[in-house]
Amino acid sequence: GENVEQHPSTLSVQEGDSAVIKCTYSDSASNYFPWYKQELGKRPQLIIDIRSNVGEKKDQRIAVTLNKTAKHFSLHITETQPEDSAVYFCAHSGSARQLTFGSGTQLTVLP
């Protein structure tokens, strides 16, 4: 199937702490795993992505790890700030070329 499971659905962290969001998928042909951030009332926007030939990618305070054997990938945000509060979606590109999203994680960074 093409589904992707995302956990947790909500996450609250203290400012400065780290946040981790995890996703699992079932389509072994998936080779592209982006993460999107959606602020309230706005459109989703890409924040980081990883391709299947790479195990980890980092961009300043955000990083994504991929385990193709276990079929899961994770988003890591370090030194969280209030502006990180948003809904985060994982996604993957399946064998039929469609882009499928997880159900989202509402991240709240508490001051």
Next chain:
Amino acid sequence: NAGVTQTPKFRVLKTGQSMTLLCAQDMNHEYMYWYRQDPGMGLRLIHYSVGEGTTAKGEVPDGYNVSRLKKQNFLLGLESAAPSQTSVYFCASSWAGRDTEAFFGQGTRLTVV
């Protein structure tokens, strides 16, 4: 460049009415998608297109039809609107290939009463 533009931004329909949502992109993208977003459900794929003249069903296609007569436009039609179709609809587009960024429109908030 305007990017991805959706028309209209808001709409209220009565049950049984029909309407068409328009998505236009000026980035010469091959792939286009229509999603609906409901609380706690994430972004669910309705239909998508991998090129002009082609369309395919996504996860929740029932009650919707689409057309891609021109490369830059992707239309989503509701033939007979139902309250269950109350949602925020997002269009997205991307370059050809399975590993490219999708750019989203600003969304259309549709209410069916």
